[in-house]
Amino acid sequence: MARNFQSLLRTTLNVFNKSITQNICVSGTRTLYAATVLGLDSYQKQRENVEQQFLSMSDKFREKMVSFVDGESKNMVFTEDLKNMLHLANDNPTDLELLSKMLIKFNKQNKELRFGSFVFGPVVMRTYYYLDKTDEALAAFNNPELEGFFNQVVSCQILMDLLYNHGRYAEIRQVFDTIESKNILGTSFPKDVIVLVFAACYKENSTESFEYALNCYQKLKMRGNHLVRRAATFFAGLALKQGRPEITAEVMFNEKQFNYVSVRLLKVAALSDLDRLDDVLPILRNSLSNDRISQIKHLYPIEVLDKVEKAIERAQLDKNDPMVTVVRQLKSNDHIEPKTLDDVLCMTIIGRIKDQGQYKTPANFRTRAYNPSERTRRPYNEYQRTGLKDLV
DSSP states (O other): OHHHHHHHHHHHHHHHHHHHHHHHHHHHSOOSBOHHHHTHHHHHHHHHHHHHHHGGGHHHHHHHHHHHTSTTOOOOOOHHHHHHHHHHOOSSHHHHHHHHHHHHHHHHSOGGGOOOOOOOHHHHHHHHHHHTOHHHHHHHHHOGGGTTTTOSHHHHHHHHHHHHHTTOHHHHHHHHHHHHHTTTTOSSOOHHHHHHHHHHHHHHOSHHHHHHHHHHHHHHHHTTOOOOHHHHHHHHHHHHHTTOHHHHHHHHHTOSOTTSHHHHHHHHHHHHHTTOHHHHHHHHHHHHHHHHHHSOOOOEEHHHHHHHHHHHHHHTOOTTSHHHHHHHHHHHTTOEESSOHHHHHTOOBOEEEOOSSSOOOOTTOOOEEEETTTEEEOOOOSSOSSSSOOOO
């Protein structure tokens, strides 16, 4: 009876912890990658299944694992043991210490005895992400006794996204430096990791982070790699905030996906700061004419139009100048958006990734082709008013 009560209490606390974790991520800072992208939804379902299977046996299982990880024990931690612990672990010191010891022992065991192909790195990071244990996840990644355990794109992405949720942007750069120094992911860095690096630099918004992003951008160009749009817009947005609109403009003019909202807004903001109103005018005119053609309303955060109006003041344009007229029409035709430019750039990425583990996106989740070798994603659809897609 007592054991049944303990099991019920643990399940109740687990649901409570799950709710708290989700609230922290949502209310603290907007998550960069959606739970589905990181495989967290499938992980949570698997947790429920394992908890149901163990029900009143979870305490006995923990006791057995504690004896197995004892320094003098010759018992092995099998693949199934570690799988179960990763889905039973709760947010308490005892479980976290046991999980850490099991990971280390499992990694030290004779590799010849591992006949399975299950990749644990992503599941371990999902466990720490689910429990919202940033320090523990980072410690596991940096632990020399777990060398090679997290050499997967998804593992690094989940860790970096968890750090992003907690505003630990400098540590994201440190993780990336580790990835690069150890050549963990090969010579060509995965796009999701690069997006997180530039997102961290953008959010940190310091001279140091700007220099880091600039060096990273130049290094990638030398290797023949092209920044995906999200990474490019983060870099361009950071340059804008650091008073380098010429870099913003150059990066955005090289962006092939010119019809995205973020690209358009960054172009207008940068060109206005550069007093290139002749280049801004056709973009704003297109926003007005677009209403009549496709019913999609091009929206502008007030801060972007403020930049345009300041450029108009500096140029001392007459009130009947075409530039002044277009801005007036944008305002009168309800093209002002309450969102900020930061809101647009930091919208959550929704989509799916290819994973070596057991978690997959539901079959009915629709996406557009983006990068078949790693993941697909769909355009962000919350930046609209008419029900038609205005791509971000």
